[in-house]
Amino acid sequence: MxxxxxxxxxxxxxxxxxxxxxxxxxxxxxxxxxxxxxxxxxxxxxxxxxxxxxxxxxxxxxxMFPPDLAYTNRILPALWDTINLAVFGTVLAAVISVPIAVMAAQNTTPHRIVRGIALTIIVTSRSVNSLIWALIIVQVVGPGLFAGMLAIAVRGVGMISKLFYETIEEIDQEPIEAIKATGASKAQVFLYGYIPQLMPSFVGVSVYRWEINIRESTIIGIVGGGGIGFLLNSAINRLRWDQAIMVLITILITVFIAEWVSAKAREAVA
Amino acid sequence: MLEIIDLVKKYDSGPLALDGVNLKIEAGDIIALIGPSGAGKSTLVRCINRLVEPTSGKIMLNGVDISSLNKKELREARKNIGMIFQEYALVERLSVMENVLSGRLASVSFWQSLRRNFPQKYISEALSLLDRVGLGDYVDTRADQLSGGQRQRVGIARALLQKPDLLLLDEPTASLDPKTARQIMRLVVDLVQEKNISAIINIHEVKLAELFTKRIVGLREGRIVYDEEAAKLDTDALTLIYGEEDWESERPAEDESE
Amino acid sequence: MNSENQAVEERTWSKPKLIDSAFLRWTITFLVIIYIIFAVRSFEINVDRIIRGLDRAWEMLYAFLQPDFLARQSHIFQGVLESITMTVVATSLGILFAIPVTLGAAKNISPLPVYYFCRGILVVFRSLHVVILAILFVIMFGFGPFAGVLTMIINSIGFIGKLLSEDIENISDETLEAIRATGASWPQLIIYGVWPQVSSRFIGLSIYRADMTFRQSTVIGLVGAGGIGAVLDTAMGRYDFNTAAAILIVIIILVLIGEYVSSAIRRRLT
Missing domain, CATH: 1.20.5 (Single alpha-helices involved in coiled-coils or other helix-helix interfaces)
Known part of the structure; x- marks a missing residue:
């Protein structure tokens, strides 16, 4: 004292x-x-x-003033691409994340070594920014939307798998025991015991990641990943700030809407 | 129909949980398993359907040694053993009906269970069981919307849908209030007698054991120290099972002190 | 079987559908399919380019198995040092500047005009992606870490300000009333009423923020705002994959260390 x-x-x-x-x-x-x-x-x-x-x-x-309103007819197609980039990147990441999370969770992993590999994948994916992933992937598949989508997916796998395997580890074991006790097969135990418990978190995490991916996909074009970021970069390089501001405003509106949709969707599954 | 011979269970850490248990149950018998916390009641019940793997000994159910079965055979054996849990062990996000039907998973294919496409026979049975346990109006209610007593009724319906020969109950009333506990016990005992099922009820409250079962088995430190008709349970027996205590003044309010 | 049981036999059951109306259900399914068909077309996957890229993928994989830390040793070292110093400066100043904005953005301790002003700042700061911000600052302030530091200061203010001001708003009115009732001045209110309630959260957020800033400092170099990202960009541009691999490994390890230290400190604090 x-x-x-x-x-x-x-x-x-x-x-x-x-x-x-x-x-x-x-x-x-x-x-x-x-x-x-x-x-x-x-x-x-x-x-x-x-x-x-x-x-x-x-x-x-x-x-920047007056903004080039006519640029909208370049922006809208690019925005459509950007949204698809985020949607497909998220879906791909979510699908890949399921087996990785199952392998990474202590209570479902088939083996310690498998768990180690899964955790390494998660860490690598998470520690490298999607822009850096895009930089690498563009070298392989060429610049464009496909490269951007892969980069978004590769980065998303880490986060979704991490949050997801943590949920698996915190699962309530009693109902699973109960279903085992009825003589159900392993696949059925997974179907009735694990999936209903995991579904809300899986959907919630994926939607949240989608929201983040919308932001990421607006900039991934800067390194050749396609979408609206490509327009931003080219407008700035050509010193067409009247076009750049149009792109910036579009990005802001898109991100706001995505945030709102994501919040509503996560509320619904909670 | 069930005979347990020299059952031993040793966990990786700690002493023997079961130290040579011998127990014989005839068809239609309802026995209560009492004993202090840590006596191995739960372990014994879980060894019978091998949710806990026994270390040694035999568990003969209708002439088959459960402890020696491989995975596939064990699943087949589990079909005939129902189980009811303390915390109900329902899948919270599934509906009442889905929880009840999960008792029949072993009798349907993977695709049928995925599509919730159960044979009409099981659906009819499940619906009449739900009526019987008083949940006829809650068929499509999600399990997490129910009260404790209602959840346990779902658990009962799930176990009985299996049409088991043997029912294992692991502290079925420990999470319920006294009134609901009695209602649940009465329901279970009625149903078990009606369908001529044998039951092993691992229970905390001696009073409930005396009220609802005919035979009481006392477990202490992994051994059976008492096995008599319920009516014969007296203070000497309680001392034998639980240890020294002023049973006359304490009974029946506080019979679970450790 | 008695007649009552016979009646029971007739009852059927099937799982209720997620959406009751069959029309709505099919409409939604249809729309989703239409979306997928149109969206997939926007990806324009160039199989030819990918096949050519596969050679490079092998080349990269090969390079990644033998990372070269030495050839551009001094550049890597400089880049890492720059990222770390940027993190130190941006985090310190970010936290410092975040404090007044945070207080201003908490409705229960600030007058309305100040509240709206600070909220406005936070909304703008948060909606600008770090990379976009970095591009703008690089144009304004020239290439190098200065632009990067500014970027991350702005981002820190947005992050800490939003989360912490919400925490302050959650302080019960009674607590604040009790202190106001003693005749305390506004600074006294902050020191005795607000700070004790949010201090641990503030410290936790600050440490988390340092971790986040470091991650950002590895990527904004791609657009010229200093740090290890610039070195990576150069290496990729020269197709020097061995060095790029080395840099990636360095980034992953440093991010991991940062995350570990950050979570260890936060765990000790709570």
Whole structure:
């Protein structure tokens, strides 16, 4: 207890002296790390460009107006592609995730080694951003929507499988015992014991991932993954900011709608 | 019809859960299995249909040794053994009817169970069982909408749809209030007698055991220490099963102290 | 069989359908099929290109089995260091700037005009994807980590602000009333009424945010905002898959370490 003893009189203080000193030193250490890091960033920065920023910003903001409304007829097809990208990427990821999650969950895995492999797949998929996945996949299948879809799927597998195998591990074992006790086969136990318990989480996770994938698919075109991101990139490269702003607004609206749909859908299955 | 010979169960950690259990049950017998927590009641019941694998010993059901069956044979044997659980063990997200029909999974193919396409015979039986347990109006209600007593009734219907020779009940009333507990016990005993099924009821409350069964088996530290008619259960017997306690003053309110 | 049982025999049962109306059910099925048919057409899978790409896939797989950490050792090291320093600076400043916005965006402790203003900031910050933000900042501030740091500061504010302000809004009115009733000033209200209730969540979110920032710092390099992503982009561009593999492995390991440390600290705090 932080009581201070002076002349036989006890006085309550918020922190003891040692505690305050410890906190101060910790703060000092943190500050030092921060300053060193800042110095490093500062050295890597071309300051004249930074100071030039207001001019640059003014330049492209003025170029944004008036927005090129006619660009909509390029945007809408690209938006359609983008949404398909997210939908199919999610479905593919969800389908692949089922066996991986079953292999990764402690209570359903056929073997420890299989579990290790499944966990490695999950970790690899999760740790690499979908943009980086797209970069790699574009090299194999060529640029375009298909590459983007695969990248979205490959990245999605990690998250869906992880959340899904955690649900499998937390499953209620009693109903499963009960169904085993009726003499049901393994497949039937899976059908009646596991699937009803897992379905809500599986649907919820997939819908949530779809929402994230909508965001991801709007930018995957920047590295050649097709969709609306490709338009954004090309508009910016051509300095057509009046078109870029149209794309940006479209992306914002799409993301808002996706968020709303996802929230409603997850409410419904909960 | 059921004979358990020298049954031993040892878990990986800890002492022997069952230490040489011998028990014989005739067709139509209803026995209560009582004993302190950790005596091995649950393990014994679960060894009979091998939800728990016995370490050694024999479990002869109608002349077949269950402990030596392979997986396929075991499934066949389990068809004839119904089980009712403490926490009801229903699949919460399935409807009452689906839960009841799951008792017949072993008699239908995978595709039939996938499409919920059960033979009319089982559907009729399931519906009349649901009427019998008082849930005729809840056929398509999801199991998680039911109260504890109602859930246990579904559990009973599921077990009886199997048309079992033997019914295992693992603490069927421990999660219910006293009134519902009695109703459930009465229902089970009536149904079991009506259909001439043998039943082993692992039960916590001595009072319920005395009320509803004719034979009481006492288990202590993995051994059977008592096996008599229910009417003969006295304070000496309770001391033998549970240990020293002032049974006269405590009974029947607090008979489950450990 | 008595007559009552005979009557019972006639009763049938089938599982109730998810959607009652058969018309609606078939319409939905039909629409889904139509969607799939049209959507699949947008992918334009170029089989020829994929077959040619398969050679490259093997080449890549081969390279990934023998990653080359040494050839561009100094670049990888620089990139990693840049990612880490960007994370340190962006997280610290992000948290710092998030505090006022968070307080402003909590309805129960801020006046309405401030509330709407701060909510508005959060909505804008959150709806801009990091990569899009990074592109804009690279154009404004030039290539390099400065643009990246700014990107991630903005993203941090959006993230912490949204989640934490919701937590503050969940503090019971009674608690706040009790402190207001003692005649406490607004800063006192924050220190005694709000901070104790959200401090552990705040620290947890900050640590989680550091983890998230590091993940982002590995990818925004693809659009020129500094960090290891830029080095990866260069390696891929030169078809130097051995180095790319090495970088990917480094990224995966660092992300894993970050995640492990972050969750370990958060577990110790709660």
């Amino acid at each position: 932080p009581w201070k003893n002076t002349d036989n009189k006890s006085e309550w203080v918020f922190r003891s002296r040692e505690e305050s000193l410890k906190r101060f030193l910790l703060f000092l250490a943190g500050l030092t790390v921060f300053l060193i890091a800042s110095k490093f960033i500062s050295d890597a920065t071309m300051w004249p460009f930074v100071l030039d920023a207001p001019t640059q910003a003014m330049d492209f903001v003025t170029r």
